[in-house]
Amino acid sequence: MDLHTAASKTALMVCAYRARASRWPTPLFVDPWAETIAGPDGHEIARRLDARFAPMELWLALRVAYLDRLVGMAVDRLSIRQVVILGAGYDTRAARLPRAGVRFFEVDHPATQAAKREQLGKLAGYPVDAATYVTCNFEREDPIERLAASGFAATEPALVIWEGVVPYLTEAAVRATATRLATGLDPRSLVAFDFVGKKLAAGQNLSASDEQTRAYVGELGEPIQYGSDDMLPLLYECGFRWVRSLDFNELALELLGDYKRDRQFRFQHIALASVRTPVANWP
Numbered sequence: 001m002d003l004h005t006a007a008s009k010t011a012l013m014v015c016a017y018r019a020r021a022s023r024w025p026t027p028l029f030v031d032p033w034a035e036t037i038a039g040p041d042g043h044e045i046a047r048r049l050d051a052r053f054a055p056m057e058l059w060l061a062l063r064v065a066y067l068d069r070l071v072g073m074a075v076d077r078l079s080i081r082q083v084v085i086l087g088a089g090y091d092t093r094a095a096r097l098p099r100a101g102v103r104f105f106e107v108d109h110p111a112t113q114a115a116k117r118e119q120l121g122k123l124a125g126y127p128v129d130a131a132t133y134v135t136c137n138f139e140r141e142d143p144i145e146r147l148a149a150s151g152f153a154a155t156e157p158a159l160v161i162w163e164g165v166v167p168y169l170t171e172a173a174v175r176a177t178a179t180r181l182a183t184g185l186d187p188r189s190l191v192a193f194d195f196v197g198k199k200l201a202a203g204q205n206l207s208a209s210d211e212q213t214r215a216y217v218g219e220l221g222e223p224i225q226y227g228s229d230d231m232l233p234l235l236y237e238c239g240f241r242w243v244r245s246l247d248f249n250e251l252a253l254e255l256l257g258d259y260k261r262d263r264q265f266r267f268q269h270i271a272l273a274s275v276r277t278p279v280a281n282w283p
């Protein structure tokens with residue numbers, strides 16, 4: 001069922017977290033536009049989640065920093081010249097990470113994309129033309145067709161970042177989209193997305209914090225619908241033949257240099273998938 005009809009509130013919420021993480025004394029990234037885009041509404045939505053799930057800011061910062069780094073690696077090591085942001089929300093990578101000859105495509109549900117474009121139009125200095133904007137509802141549309149209609153070259157490799165979206169889709173939409181990415185993109189492409197565990201999606205045997213988090217995003221109008229403890233079988237069935245999965249404790253250890261048991265990163269992972277091994281010695 002497509003439950004998504006209005007501009008995404010969770011997109012505004014994660015934008016507020018990016019604004020906050022950009023103010024860390026030693027930030028993992030700086031998003032200079034996030035503060036203005038998030039505005040008081042975004043910060044209020046984030047503050048209300050803090051009370052339920054304190055590690056969210058840290059989780060978000062690690063996710064953004066890792067995926068930012070992946071853009072650089074894809075351009076430098078895989079010679080990729082097309083970056084596709086699926087379910088872009090208020091993502092500003094097209095403006096923050098420009099590279100000569102690299103095109104950014106932002107794909108999103110029409111309701112959220114319209115709200116974003118209105119916001120960007122009001123932001124002094126924002127390079128609106130840094131991205132090509134493509135509307136697509138993953139519950140019923142083919143992202144490759146939508147991209148191709150906007151000048152995306154399906155015969156050239158792409159990095160696809162699908163950040164903070166998969167949990168909000170039905171399994172059917174996750175499968176349909178992943179299948180189109182595996183079959184419709186150039187096989188040298190790389191897909192990256194984060195996902196939550198099965199129990200969180202199903203609402204079974206959860207801690208009070210996880211239960212409240214799940215209920216809260218549902219109240220925002222974007223219930224968590226899909227989770228998995230192991231993406232490999234689904235990605236295999238969709239056509240991928242190279243899969244890696246990273247956990248957030250590993251990312252925290254690498255990017256922050258420490259591990260804390262109480263961070264509650266038990267349910268969140270990032271998956272990387274490709275139709276073939278990206279290059280020799282790819283991590």
Ligand SMILES: C[S@@+](CC[C@H](N)C(=O)[O-])C[C@H]1O[C@@H](n2cnc3c(N)ncnc32)[C@H](O)[C@@H]1O
Nearest residue numbers: 008010011087088089109112137138139163164
């Ligand atoms: C939590 S936000 C993440 C936004 C952005 N990727 C980020 O990390 O800042 C979820 C995004 O998924 C998009 N989304 C949810 N359901 C969708 C659907 N059926 N089709 C297209 N986009 C969808 C929303 O529009 C929103 O932009």
